Amino acid sequence: MKPTDTSNPEYFHRVVDCQHACPAHTPVPEYIRLIAAERYTDAYMVNWESNVFPGVLGRTCDRPCEPACRRGRVEDEPVAICRLKRVAADNKADISDRLPKIPTQKNGKRVALVGAGPAALTVARDLAPLGYQLDLYDEQIKGGGFMRSQIPSFRLPETVLDEEVNYILNMGVVSQFDTYVESLKDLLGQGYDAVFVGSGAPKGRDLNVPGREAADASIHIGIDWLGSVAFEHTKKIGKRVIVLGGGNTAMDCCRTARRLGGEEVKVIVRSPFADMKASPWEKDDAQTEDIPIIDNHVPLEFVLENDKLVGMTFDRVVAEYNDAGKRSLVSTGEEPAFYACDEVLIAIGQENAFPWIERDIDIAFDQWEMPEVDRITFQSSNPKVFFGGDAAFGPENIITAVAHGHQAAISIDSFCQGDNVAERPLPGVTLVSQKMGIHEWSYDSSIEEDLRYKVPHADKKSALKDRRLEVELGFDIATAFKEAERCLNCDVQTVFSEALCIECDACMDICPTDCINFIDNDDEPALRQSLRVPADDLEQAIYVSDNLKTGRVMVKDEDVCLHCGLCAERCPTAAWDMQKFLYQVTQASVL
């Protein structure tokens, strides 16, 4: 193999699994160390700059970082990254003096933002400090988009959401709430220099089986119902409720139903339990609240008696997988199962809908009625119109919407300034030695070996009485410190200088996880197999040096490196050094 090119920032970025997996590439280990150092405000700002809604995300993020966390590969469970983020948000001081200054003299460019969800708010946050005039339109009466309408208060208190939405609205954004944009053509006609569409995926999928129309009064579309609860139009539900669907919206529906008077609430899902889209922790939380999840049941019919919904029937199925791993649900041939209920919530997915976008304004739509949006610039075929969040490529999550917003803001700025939108800024990267003395590092290399700590929950009885009472209480400071110390500091990179190496084997001998090898070079598949422990995880890179004096090469499998620094401590010539790698996605404005 050729020597690894560590001057390409993407190499070390890949090693920081959590940051790499995060759509917004938040520097996770960096803020976890700040939390351990009780520098909560600094930790919050690292987050805020990168993901805009740390308090919201610290409670509700889909956390793609956690399955990626290296700790999960050397031990049972990953670091509780998401809940540590919340610790920073909960314990921070006033940050108003750290917020960017908004110029009073505007730059003369006007941008309209459609939707006040995470994507559009991110665009606003990135463009406001540059002097853009920003008009924000949303049909709801407050900002936040689906963070407000679809995430129940017991998971995300309104105060937390208001605070983080207001940081942005207070940047001089002109918000026009309670205003549904009916025509993009009209909006463009108002002379905006650019329009950002962050209108989400607002349409809940319906279930058209017999009885649907007749029982309409007792059947609700999940996301609409959640929004109606959030804005207090709906305050109660029948005693027996069936929730259809296996995603996080279904979990939010069933738990909300429990708080609105639902005594026998069931989740009934087509797929096997393990295949459900809901995050495992959300399924746990639902089950803790006495909500059974019945899997492998395909809805057949809404059953009515005297024009009133009395229950539903389901076909019992088993999942079969073909050689390609494709699943089909096959009926067991048993009698249909009947479940009695008073009301049904349908949470089987959501879709995009753009009835307000005319088809004659140069925005191309594909066969699925989705706008054709560039995956890097987020520009549509009408160069003035940009998309982001769920509106761009279909339903995702908050952190993805934020990542879209940052990139769209860069594009909008380039476009408005007459620059080439396709030219993207390079990431900001630093790589700094952590050496403090002969064997001392400026990071805490000795990690906590405890298992993942659980976040304490509010008493179930009181939680079920009050839909606003937050269930998760968050880590206390002592537990947060211990959990933070579980982080392996994967951003502190093992950097190897072949010219200094005397091949004494000390690093190879000390490495607790057998990552380091001194062997004859070969092609990658052969090299991977000839290591002390074969490097079978092809997702993880192997770090190959140039030829050493004996003609061998150093090969390090990055997979389960603990970043403990022992290789560098045992190196007599400092051929190994521990260097902190900070990778920051460049944004439209430098905060």
Add this chain to the structure above:
Amino acid sequence: MSYIRPEFRHPNSPANERGYTRKDYEGGLSTLCAGCGHDSVSAAIIDACFELSIEPHRVAKISGIGCSSKTPTYFLGNSHGFNSVHGRMPSVATGANLANREMIYVGVSGDGDSASIGLGQFAHVTRRNLNMLYVVENNGCYGLTKGQDSATADIGSASKKGAPNPYAPIDLCTLALQLGATYVGRSFSGDKAQLVPLIKGALAHKGFAFLDVISPCVTFNDSAKSTKAYDFVREHAEATGKMDFVPVKQEITADYEPGYTQEVTLHDGSVIHLYKQDGDIENIAGRKSIRDRNEALRQVQQYKTNGKILTGLLYVDPDSQDFHNTLGTVSGALRDLGEKELCPGKQTLADINASFR
């Protein structure tokens, strides 16, 4: 400085026949200088014991005084250990071995411990052919006392201080060969591919197995004019030939290269294969027999005269009879003897006394 190794290991770390992973053979975190050759020797011992599936509780580690003699703390943390008096490791090993012949004895010593203060003890344990592995971690200096030249430093070799050594060196392999050692090898801490099979062979050998391992002192004796420096040894070492060790149980499935020139079957049925080095006529694998002591002595001297270091297995006598055979001791450990064996009664005593009349 880290004084504790993290608990986590590679999740795919292989297990040996006994179900142990390498972790079960580790010891405490080394406090020797970073880059010390001794740590590599410890790692080689760990590898050898792991690969041979030796149960850690069956091993006794015995050492004297010095940097080398600290190392048993850093490997086989689940084995027995005795850190004895300077140069007196052989006596303690002899005593332990006589009391319990069923254990595996690993003596670790240094050039000071074996070639200076303990030279007498070294000579006599060699003569007795005690069943043990005796490793000298040879760095040519006294590392614990700031790097003075030791008795194995070559004439003209200079440590960090810079003054060339004026005295003739003691060659421990030559001495061991002359004194009757039945398994003699020389290796280098920076060459595990050679060192690990040598240790495995030594552990399987019945009798006194001596290994002189050149193990550079990075702090005091890794200088440009030292003959015990990493660079010098790499440039001047010439192996007797590649060696394969095939444990008795793996014989059928062993993945060894064909084309060996000599095969030595050890007492326990395990096999050593020796391969000729390409283009090297003078090497031991190319000679008539690895069992020829005179030839071994001649070649060690010959290489030395040519300014080279001969490494690898130098000599082995697979039919060696260890100290217990010579003394005709009981077949098991003394701790297993019961009252009946220890107090055979008046009649037996009378018979013994009668035999002297």
